[in-house]
Structure formats: C-alpha cells, structure tokens
C-alpha cells in the first residue's frame with residue numbers, strides 16, 4: 001500500500017485527457033489498465049485515510065494488494081469490476097475507486113465489515129465532511145470525484161423507464177439498460193454562489209445548519225430552464241430581497257455536498273443606496289453586511305480547518321477548500337486595490 005502526499009492531482013496533460021477518454025470508451029483497455037493501476041478505497045462513501053500529524057494521507061492499493069485483501073474477506077476479484085475510473089498520472093497509471101461498504105440491492109457482493117477492514121489496512125474510513133477540513137486541494141479534488149461517481153452508481157442501479165437493473169461500463173462513465181438501451185450518464189446539479197457587494201461592504205449569510213458563527217456567500221440551486229445570470233438574480237432576491245446590478249463570473253468548483261454540485265461563483269453589486277436586507281427566514285438564519293476590515297480579520301483566523309471555532313471568535317468564514325472562501329478573498333483583494341488606486 002502506498003501513500004500520497006497530495007502531489008498527484010494537478011492540471012492534467014493532453015496525453016492524460018486522451019488516455020482517460022480511451023479507457024472510458026474501451027472496456028478491455030480499462031480492464032487492462034487496472035493491472036498497473038492504483039485503487040482508492042471507500043466504505044459507504046467514506047474514503048480510506050491514514051492520520052498523519054495534523055492531516056491525512058490517502059492510501060492506495062495495487063491490483064494484487066486489492067485482490068489479496070478481497071481474498072482475506074472471502075471475495076473474488078470480480079468485485080473489482082464495481083470500481084470506477086477517477087483519473088490518471090502523466091505516466092498513464094490509471095486511478096480507480098472502489099466502495100467495499102455499500103449495500104446495493106442489485107450488487108452481487110456483500111458489504112465488508114468496516115472495523116475489520118480498517119484493522120487490516122491500518123487506516124480509517126472518515127466521512128467526507130470531516131476529511132474536508134484537513135485534506136489538501138489536490139487530494140480532496142480526486143476524492144470528491146470518486147465519491148460523486150460511487151454515489152451516482154449506487155443510486156442509479158435501475159432503469160427509471162423499464163425498472164430493469166442497469167449495467168455499468170468498466171470505467172463507470174455510464175450505465176446502460178439492457179432492455180431498452182437507454183444510456184444514463186453521471187450528473188451534477190448546477191449551483192450559483194454569489195458574493196454581493198455595495199462597494200465598501202460584502203453581504204454574508206448563514207443557515208441554521210452551519211457551524212456556530214460561520215457566514216458564507218449566498219448560494220442556491222439553479223432552477224430548470226434558468227441561466228446563471230437569472231439564477232443569481234432570483235437567489236439574491238429570494239434570500240435577501242435585493243436587486244443585483246452588475247454580475248461578474250469568478251470561478252467554479254465541483255462540490256460533493258449534498259450530492260454532486262457544480263458551484264458557479266460570481267461577484268455581484270447592488271445599486272448604491274439599495275442595501276436594506278430582507279432576510280428570508282425560511283432559507284436563512286441571518287444575513288448582514290460586513291466591512292472589509294471585519295472580513296480581513298476573519299480571513300486571518302480561517303486556516304484550512306474550522307478548529308479554532310469557539311466563543312472568542314463569533315464570526316467565521318468557510319474553509320480554504322470552499323469556493324466561497326476564494327470569492328471572499330478575491331473581494332478583499334479587489335477592494336484593497338481599488339482603495340490604493
């Protein structure tokens with residue numbers, strides 16, 4: 001079993017994109033790639049991690065190590081066909097993810113006992129929410145992809161038209177209904193996330209489910225038929241009763257919660273003088289304008305974790321991995337340069 005320190009996930013090369021495309025299209029090539037590939041393990045959608053100092057390392061198994069492990073638990077190599085392709089290295093080492101703890105109704109294989117697996121692997125299956133606060137951006141990106149794909153396969157075992165079990169291709173990039181040939185592809189839900197500014201202040205809000213003191217940018221799922229601009233205007237109006245004046249795209253991020261979302265992050269401004277917030281209490285617990293100084297102080301306190309949270313720090317911002325954090329940081333930098341210009 002080898003351990004990675006997060007140096008594996010960076011922008012893919014041209015060859016890597018082409019290789020992954022080939023593996024998705026060709027079941028035999030994908031099966032062959034498993035022989036020299038590496039496997040990331042999950043148990044009921046929780047990734048296998050190994051505590052190291054203040055963070056986690058992500059263990060990976062070779063095919064022979066995985067076969068040995070399955071053998072110890074009385075399962076054959078056929079189980080490996082449930083794995084999904086999640087990436088590759090520039091040296092064409094393919095990476096797969098396999099969940100040994102899902103209890104799918106159509107799976108031929110039983111879920112393996114978590115604590116025995118953990119003892120055997122000398123590592124633990126940690127929920128993604130817990131791991132999120134301590135993983136680096138490279139590892140988290142790969143694990144988010146893996147979890148999203150594994151979750152999608154688990155919940156798309158049957159054709160919604162015929163009711164028959166669907167069949168996964170080797171890479172796990174699609175499922176097909178054998179009776180009517182309908183092809184199902186993994187899906188993400190588009191979500192807009194907007195940092196609203198009145199020039200001097202930015203608007204942050206919190207839901208009652210957030211950790212104590214945590215405020216974030218306004219977020220909301222796109223409605224069917226909406227474009228990004230419409231979704232931003234609607235969400236801002238629905239949640240805080242304000243009109244968006246100018247809108248600027250910033251960046252995007254795949255986010256695993258609650259299922260699999262594509263977060264589309266934007267900066268927006270309100271018309272000068274039109275800043276009175278009407279909080280929609282069905283959606284939010286609170287929303288308020290924060291000055292640049294207040295945000296700068298809160299950013300200084302926000303590491304990659306929320307561990308500092310306590311009574312002495314009433315105002316917290318999302319962790320570094322969240323795109324909300326990046327939006328807020330960008331706004332601080334922009335207001336700083338406009339102040340000095």
Ligand SMILES: NC(=O)c1ccc[n+]([C@@H]2O[C@H](COP(=O)([O-])OP(=O)(O)OC[C@H]3O[C@@H](n4cnc5c(N)ncnc54)[C@H](O)[C@@H]3O)[C@@H](O)[C@H]2O)c1
Pocket residue numbers: 189191193216217218219220221253255257258261263283318322323324325
């Ligand atoms: N990465 C980040 O920085 C960041 C920051 C804030 C929020 N988020 C994510 O954005 C997501 C959306 O924000 P929100 O909760 O304010 O959304 P929201 O304002 O649209 O409110 C959520 C409600 O929308 C409805 N809804 C409509 N389509 C849905 C779908 N496809 N899936 C689930 N619910 C749907 C449900 O009734 C749900 O209760 C959250 O789940 C959160 O994880 C990410």
Ligand SMILES: [Mg+2]
Pocket residue numbers: 218219220239283
């Ligand atoms: Mg919302």
